[in-house]
Amino acid sequence: MRVSYREAMRQALHDALVSDPRVFLMGEDVGRYGGTYAVSKGFYDEFGPERIRDTPLSELGFVGAGIGAALGGMRPIVEVMTVNFSLLALDQIVNSAALLRHMSGGQVSVPLVIRMATGAGRQLAAQHSHSLENWYAHIPGIRVLAPATIADARGMLAPALADPDPVVIFEHAQLYNTEDELRDEPNEDWRCDIERAAIRRPGSRLTVITYGGSLPKALEAADELARDGIDVEVLDLRVLRPLDTETIAESVSRTHRAVIVDEGWRSGSLAAEVMARIVERCFYDLDAPPVRVCSEEVPIPYAKHMEDAALPQAAKIVAAVREVLNV
Amino acid sequence: MNETGDMTEAVTGMPERPFAHRLLADMLRIRRMEEKCAELYGAQKIRGFLHLYIGEEACATGAMHALDAGDNVVATYREHGHALLRGVPMDAIMAEMFGKAAGCSRGRGGSMHLFDAARRFYGGNAIVGGGLPLAVGLALADRMQGIRRVTACFFGEGAVAEGAFHEGMNLAALWRLPVLFLCENNLYAMGTALDRSESQTELCVKAASYKVPTLKVDGMDVRAVHEATCRAAQQVREEGGPFFVEFRTFRFRAHSMFDPELYRDKAEVEEWKKRGPIHSFSAQLKAAGELSEDGFLDLDAAAEAEVAAAVAFAEAAAWEPVEDLLRDVTTPGGRS
Ligand SMILES: Cc1ncc(C[n+]2csc(CCOP(=O)(O)OP(=O)(O)O)c2C)c(N)n1
Numbered sequence: 001m002r003v004s005y006r007e008a009m010r011q012a013l014h015d016a017l018v019s020d021p022r023v024f025l026m027g028e029d030v031g032r033y034g035g036t037y038a039v040s041k042g043f044y045d046e047f048g049p050e051r052i053r054d055t056p057l058s059e060l061g062f063v064g065a066g067i068g069a070a071l072g073g074m075r076p077i078v079e080v081m082t083v084n085f086s087l088l089a090l091d092q093i094v095n096s097a098a099l100l101r102h103m104s105g106g107q108v109s110v111p112l113v114i115r116m117a118t119g120a121g122r123q124l125a126a127q128h129s130h131s132l133e134n135w136y137a138h139i140p141g142i143r144v145l146a147p148a149t150i151a152d153a154r155g156m157l158a159p160a161l162a163d164p165d166p167v168v169i170f171e172h173a174q175l176y177n178t179e180d181e182l183r184d185e186p187n188e189d190w191r192c193d194i195e196r197a198a199i200r201r202p203g204s205r206l207t208v209i210t211y212g213g214s215l216p217k218a219l220e221a222a223d224e225l226a227r228d229g230i231d232v233e234v235l236d237l238r239v240l241r242p243l244d245t246e247t248i249a250e251s252v253s254r255t256h257r258a259v260i261v262d263e264g265w266r267s268g269s270l271a272a273e274v275m276a277r278i279v280e281r282c283f284y285d286l287d288a289p290p291v292r293v294c295s296e297e298v299p300i301p302y303a304k305h306m307e308d309a310a311l312p313q314a315a316k317i318v319a320a321v322r323e324v325l326n327v
Numbered sequence: 328m329n330e331t332g333d334m335t336e337a338v339t340g341m342p343e344r345p346f347a348h349r350l351l352a353d354m355l356r357i358r359r360m361e362e363k364c365a366e367l368y369g370a371q372k373i374r375g376f377l378h379l380y381i382g383e384e385a386c387a388t389g390a391m392h393a394l395d396a397g398d399n400v401v402a403t404y405r406e407h408g409h410a411l412l413r414g415v416p417m418d419a420i421m422a423e424m425f426g427k428a429a430g431c432s433r434g435r436g437g438s439m440h441l442f443d444a445a446r447r448f449y450g451g452n453a454i455v456g457g458g459l460p461l462a463v464g465l466a467l468a469d470r471m472q473g474i475r476r477v478t479a480c481f482f483g484e485g486a487v488a489e490g491a492f493h494e495g496m497n498l499a500a501l502w503r504l505p506v507l508f509l510c511e512n513n514l515y516a517m518g519t520a521l522d523r524s525e526s527q528t529e530l531c532v533k534a535a536s537y538k539v540p541t542l543k544v545d546g547m548d549v550r551a552v553h554e555a556t557c558r559a560a561q562q563v564r565e566e567g568g569p570f571f572v573e574f575r576t577f578r579f580r581a582h583s584m585f586d587p588e589l590y591r592d593k594a595e596v597e598e599w600k601k602r603g604p605i606h607s608f609s610a611q612l613k614a615a616g617e618l619s620e621d622g623f624l625d626l627d628a629a630a631e632a633e634v635a636a637a638v639a640f641a642e643a644a645a646w647e648p649v650e651d652l653l654r655d656v657t658t659p660g661g662r663s
């Protein structure tokens with residue numbers, strides 16, 4: 001069955017709501033409006049206003065309430081419209097959700113899932129387009145996921161809800177309309193792991209490491225390179241915290257070269273962290289210095305040609321691979 | 328008027344004819360410009376988010392005419408009309424929406440981020456509530472430098488739920504800063520109706536709880552908006568402290584071009600449309616013998632002509648060269 005990323009996410013949420021009465025969805029316009037990205041369309045009528053809880057514009061308040069509800073025995077899924085708005089809730093996420101377990105000496109856990117859209121590409125300008133996944137990936141105490149495929153959109157929510165600690169899920173806005181085949185056997189367990197990175201395309205000459213909205217661009221670049229006889233591996237990080245260093249090291253020590261693609265800005269980026277780990281783990285296996293393709297150091301501009309120029313693109317990835325391979 | 332300054336029933340005298348015509352002309356300029364924007368969005372000339380102000384024109388029009396050229400203005404992402412009446416040329420607004428370098432924000436901001444520092448228009452801010460603390464700071468700077476001016480801050484009723492509203496309101500009152508808080512209450516924040524998001528739907532009561540004086544006024548009536556804002560601005564100028572005005576209004580269109588409007592009845596929208604600010608004001612003027620049908624058509628034709636010229640300007644304007652991508656992240660020339 002061919003489904004969209006949006007539909008896969010919707011099904012995952014639906015399963016969660018049906019299978020566990022402790023689960024509820026809360027956020028701005030998740031109910032009557034049908035969800036900013038239409039992920040929860042129809043849920044308000046099906047599950048009612050208690051479990052599909054529209055909130056006022058109070059990011060700090062309702063994310064904090066989600067933390068409290070998690071402490072109190074519920075399994076809240078809190079939706080924040082976009083990562084830019086999550087900054088209004090950053091205090092609760094970083095100073096409470098991530099720390100309570102530790103500060104209480106292990107007495108309490110916060111089984112909270114926070115979902116948010118991220119990323120650029122739709123000309124929404126600087127206040128709606130940023131990729132701040134690395135900010136969250138910096139914080140001990142939370143797990144950070146970036147489903148980039150339909151299967152991960154379908155399968156990551158259940159294990160995230162089963163995690164006793166806070167999980168932040170980043171859904172790149174450009175992915176919602178992507179489609180792929182999804183197995184549709186009845187009683188299928190969609191659950192996937194939320195520990196490991198995944199090789200999305202095996203290859204021999206170089207590893208392209210990426211996540212989220214840049215995965216389709218990396219695969220497009222790999223296709224183009226393959227047409228020229230250049231066989232590259234594409235690795236999808238999937239889990240941004242804790243990073244799966246093993247899978248990265250295994251791949252890079254096999255291909256001996258790496259290009260890291262990240263929609264975040266280069267300075268202080270997740271790509272920088274991945275590169276550091278490659279250098280720590282695979283220094284003597286490398287045949288060339290790793291290279292990064294990141295967003296340019298500029299707030300995302302509105303004008304289309306400028307936005308395109310600011311972001312990683314397949315052509316930039318191809319060029320970076322050619323540079324590293326010297327072909 | 329009640330204790331929180333309810334002026335919704337107030338009927339005011341007709342303003343002098345030239346000024347009345349100016350108000351009507353300005354509402355028409357906003358309306359025609361935005362109708363064109365919607366069309367251009369369909370043609371994919373304008374992209375990203377586009378939030379139309381159609382139905383709410385009386386608010387910006389009445390309020391802007393109550394301000395002085397030296398005042399500061401802070402607005403939201405639904406700010407095309409505010410920018411226009413602040414004096415930002417329609418050419419520059421349209422070019423901005425096209426993403427052209429001749430736009431008022433060089434094409435970097437788009438519809439939601441119109442700026443004009445020379446006119447003290449401190450932007451379209453797309454973080455709900457984001458403008459309020461900024462307005463407080465602008466007013467603080469004026470106070471500290473002994474500059475006498477008002478900072479007008481427009482925001483939707485949705486912002487009232489944000490911490491920034493409460494923190495900003497308190498600071499402005501505590502420090503007695505000359506901020507004119509102008510709340511455009513169009514009853515919906517995206518799909519969320521006011522009574523589904525606020526326990527206290529009387530917004531003036533919230534402001535009053537910070538000891539900020541308030542007025543509530545019919546935001547579909549340009550004269551009432553103008554009169555209320557004049558009174559509020561005058562009090563801010565004379566006494567120095569903040570003031571809160573609530574405009575009761577309604578957006579006739581969807582929240583943005585992505586909104587299928589599942590959350591409200593067509594009937595509700597139709598009911599409000601009957602009170603449309605442009606036709607109700609022109610009807611009042613006609614009834615008072617202050618406007619003829621030809622007079623109306625002349626004003627409308629002038630607005631249409633201005634829009635046509637702005638679109639032609641935006642079409643012909645150049646794209647910013649990609650080599651300039653990294654400009655304007657920091658200030659050239661370093662520290663001052
Ligand atoms: C902090 C923040 N949260 C959420 C949003 C998404 N959003 C944009 S406009 C809007 C509704 C705001 O309603 P209101 O303040 O009443 O203004 P209106 O759109 O009605 O003019 C929402 C939820 C945002 N831009 N900023």
Ligand SMILES: [Mg+2]
Nearest residue numbers: 483484515516
């Ligand atoms: Mg509103």
